[in-house]
Amino acid sequence: MSDVVIPAWFEIGSLVILSAVLIADLLLVIKRPHVPSPRESGLWVAFYVTLALIFAGLMFVIAGADAGGEFVAGWLTEYSLSIDNLFVFVLIMAQFNVPRRMQQRVLMIGIILALLFRGIFILLGAALIANFSWVFYIFGAFLLVTAAQQAFSGREDDEERESKLIGFLRKRIPITDEYDGMKMRTRIDGKAFFTPLLIVLIAIGTTDVIFALDSIPAIFGITQSPFIVFTANVFALMGLRQLYFLLGHLVDKLEYLKYGIAFILAFIGVKLVLHALHENELPFINGGEHVPVPEIDTWTSLIVILVAMAVAVVLSLLKIRREGRYLPTAIIGSADDEEEGSEAASAAAGTENTETRSGR
Template identity: 50%
Template structure:
């Protein structure tokens, strides 16, 4: 499929236009999106991606259309997994809820730029060196293994090398000034934590690109398909974050599903590398006759694994207990982080969420409830919330 330059141009302009629309009409004015707003715009962005895929089917044929949808679904699933890390980073920096949209949009734009650069480099390497498929396959297999091992310490998600250097050598403020990147403190211009959050998100996006780009090249080597599937998977990610925020903790088996998908694509890449082999120490530099996995089978496997993963997570008692406990941690920390706020209504709203979380824990089965109540950190957080709210209530009455 030869893609004319004007099609490339229109596609890029359309993507930039959607990002600009997102900024000027949704993100520029800081606010917390309602569930309805997030749902409508998430559906619209998925609709744009599906319509684009149908156009690829119509003008490029079933092969290219299938590769686009396989790439889009895989990248979308990896993007949802990335939201976990974004949530950890923003929690670590205590980003105000109403300013999280701007951080997410920056992350999406930076991710698109970083992944476009990786796509161009990857396409050039593939055209010059067929053995690069071996490397891509190995990267995906190692990534799958790391997903199965899990993260060592999620709380350190925002404490990377760049951030530590920035805090040590640059003037930074400990407080936010709305969504400003710089503010004036003691007569000096200093960075706000908002800028550090964006640096952390940007650095994380580069690491994500190292995994996601080999994954999609394992499904298609057509640069236009790789670029558009990646771009459409990122568009709407901001709205999706607020739509499934409460469900993120519930998807307890997502990492296993993604590990299986990446391992499958890794094996597919290595099989393809063997089929195109030019390395002299493998079969004397001649291609190896092996099975090549069709795009139809790839698409079926990816959809099947994701469906099983999501259903198992949502139906699992352990998944529900994990979600309830994680949500209790989050709302308790949110209340304590907002302890200096003067907005009585906001304090009461947050305390109502804490009360609701307590009720959700009480509704768990005996085994899961006992496990949640045995969590010393959660117990300590809830006790601190009670003490802080009692002091706040006494102060309000006084």
């Protein structure tokens, strides 16, 4: 992991532009809540991916090849973890029967919370690394344990955790069975109740914290630049809402995806341990002296991450084909899915018009 130098004007300008893009995306959700078609979702995902690649190109030109390589490797790592995060969002939406017309807004709240939590953990991680080099041992061990859990835990574990959360909350606070738009509280026969939206947001917020705990050590294993860490996370989360509507139904069918992510986490965990040994200052390891071990460079990391994700996705898609499913339909959804989306969009538009006329 090399020390990169990025001009202050580029950092400030990038943060201003990214903030403007995120605010525009948020305003679009607020003013035009609807269920995007596969085509619309695909165009938005392509836009955000292109934006990330343009940013990577600027990093190469302005800050050098090392900075550009670290951003690309970090972005791909965070993007793979965000796709895994997306599966949990799909699970939460399905389990709590969130109306499709509300899902855009709920997802946007989830993405904002994810950015907030990751920003906090980035600051904490940067402070720890700056003052305690041995923290790389902890980060490395944590990622190795996380990789094992990722590879060997089933989807049923996520469902079981969510069920326990529902039971815990319902025993302690009055919660209705029906939603009341985006309200978290409603009144029935004069009595105040919480709506299921409260549980959904708690579940999504908890998920964001868990994935932030996984993702921040992972990307600090690629770069020690807080700016690269933060921008890689922002670009990984941008477009996640549209990716949900494009591939949400496919994510749980990519059977080998979790193994690809587990391999990446394990690889970065090993890289962190090697880096910790190389920078070692702990007196009980080699007398406090640096351990002469090989270090894994950024470009090797980038190649490993690309290959791991490509193999996982290709094997998953081949499995879909072996099962006799029509691959394009599996990827973009059936005509019925698109028709359902259009109907939901019309319903959402009608709801918004009614609310506007009634002055709500």
